[in-house]
């Protein structure tokens with residue numbers, strides 16, 4: 001993975017010192033809360049219901065064991081002993097004190113981390129495929145480009161006061177695990193007909209109150225021109241994006257109101273006029289970055305060793321975990337291990353400091369000291385020997401991290417909701433917990449198969465409910481929380497926005513409604529492989545509406 | 553409303569800002585609102601004194617390339633410190649139109665933004681509110697490095 005050089009190190013240290021100065025000016029009253037707000041936001045500091053919240057960037061979801069240990073230390077020393085992994089592959093701490101924040105940023109800088117641009121109307125942390133570099137379906141490793149964009153976007157002089165936040169995601173695989181179609185800019189690394197590496201560029205995707213699937217603005221842009229082309233898009237947006245209404249300020253609205261053709265023409269016009277050389281990465285820089293992303297020294301091992309088959313045959317819980325949580329690796333004899341942060345009845349995405357320490361130790365022992373965070377709020381050990389899976393699983397299981405539910409109905413994305421968030425209209429965590437408890441039986445989960453439930457506590461859609469096979473949106477009517485259900489969304493390569501089923505449900509009835517939908521699905525599917533989403537796409541909403549509302 | 557240049561207030565700024573619908577004097581260093589300058593193009597071509605332009609933040613500066621070419625001062629605006637359009641306008645003026653004379657920003661600029669503004673090509677600030685040289689100096693000099701090439705840098709990306 002990427003390791004800071006002196007330049008990067010000085011950069012984050014100076015940034016931390018700058019923030020210390022800003023906090024002091026705030027504490028002394030020299031800066032008003034209003035003036036402090038955009039400054040703190042650009043350092044990932046929010047004011048929540050009960051306290052400040054600090055969001056720390058995990059660039060494209062990659063952490064070293066040393067970094068994860070430092071996060072555990074921060075959780076323990078400054079917070080209540082846990083951290084929350086987010087849908088943007090970041091981690092947030094819910095209870096730091098304002099006066100501790102500068103120290104936390106220094107602690108982060110000690111391990112090459114920061115909170116730069118994890119909030120505010122600027123270019124946010126670039127996200128990517130959590131299996132980058134090891135996925136069996138990968139065409140090109142997207143991480144060097146993600147790192148290049150991390151650097152390029154950091155304290156960008158021109159794009160730090162955009163109309164609204166700006167999110168970029170990149171993938172280099174056939175299956176889209178980074179939800180690129182739901183980002184302001186989505187990049188797919190690819191090769192063109194002449195085998196030249198470049199990007200297909202999507203623009204204007206997003207969730208929130210106006211969900212939209214991104215559109216292709218450029219079929220192919222070569223590696224050299226990536227940064228100039230991003231400048232062209234951002235400049236068009238910075239100049240023309242709406243600033244009169246916060247809900248219409250994202251680039252998706254500009255693209256929608258202008259039309260993709262006109263937007264594209266504008267971007268091309270700006271792009272043509274740019275002095276591209278001055279905007280490209282310095283010569284040799286990409287190669288310097290790429291050198292950090294070579295694969296570890298794998299050993300020559302047998303694929304599917306006999307010991308593994310034996311362990312699976314002898315231990316059904318282990319077998320179930322391998323089935324769900326272990327994915328194919330590009331290297332024979334290795335596997336990708338997904339650690340679920342969705343224990344039954346738990347809070348999705350939360351990890352205690354002890355769990356973080358343990359995962360860091362396990363990463364050192366079994367996975368070249370590297371950990372990935374996924375946008376579905378789980379963790380990944382990306383380089384595990386198949387003959388060590390059983391040992392690893394036993395340790396995970398003992399720490400409550402062995403839940404065998406990856407991609408299953410209880411592997412839900414859930415936003416913090418009314419338990420923490422000032423914008424929330426309803427709670428989302430307790431809803432997730434109820435659903436999780438209802439479906440805690442692993443056999444039942446396996447019978448249901450792949451299912452993505454996503455829950456948001458308000459229309460801002462941080463829980464990606466529009467992109468859930470089943471989406472749940474918490475609303476509020478006359479002081480009563482209620483929940484609207486959508487079906488048929490997807491955040492993958494078949495990206496789609498879910499459709500509303502009908503009238504909402506009270507908090508206590510949501511899990512039951514999901515149960516009804518699932519039962520109907522099982523009746524409707526023609527084979528066990530036909531996923532819930534496939535059935536919805538085949539038969540439409542009607543049969544599900546009938547099942548839910550027939551006796552109402 | 554002090555004018556700040558190189559981190560210090562300027563006491564003898566010669567520029568006079570004209571009203572939108574005002575008269576154009578025949579001499580002196582004047583800042584003319586863009587629309588008025590368009591209208592009085594003829595008059596201004598014989599102006600005895602230097603021409604400055606006050607440019608709204610919702611115009612495409614490329615549409616006014618020839619007027620801008622005659623100006624010795626361009627003033628861009630920050631109606632609110634969160635409104636970042638002037639940053640892009642500045643880059644277009646500097647990098648696309650090749651404007652090399654004084655570029656000033658007028659409005660709600662926080663000291664913390666001065667460094668960004670300079671990097672986009674601004675050289676002077678016409679700020680609202682009080683000026684505190686100390687804070688301004690501290691706030692605008694924290695970062696010694698940048699990942700992007702700045703206006704007038706000979707050095708490329710990431711090599712300051």
Ligand code: SF4
Nearest residue numbers: 415421424457458462
């Ligand atoms: S979706 Fe709404 S409630 Fe949930 S985190 Fe986002 S803003 Fe808060």
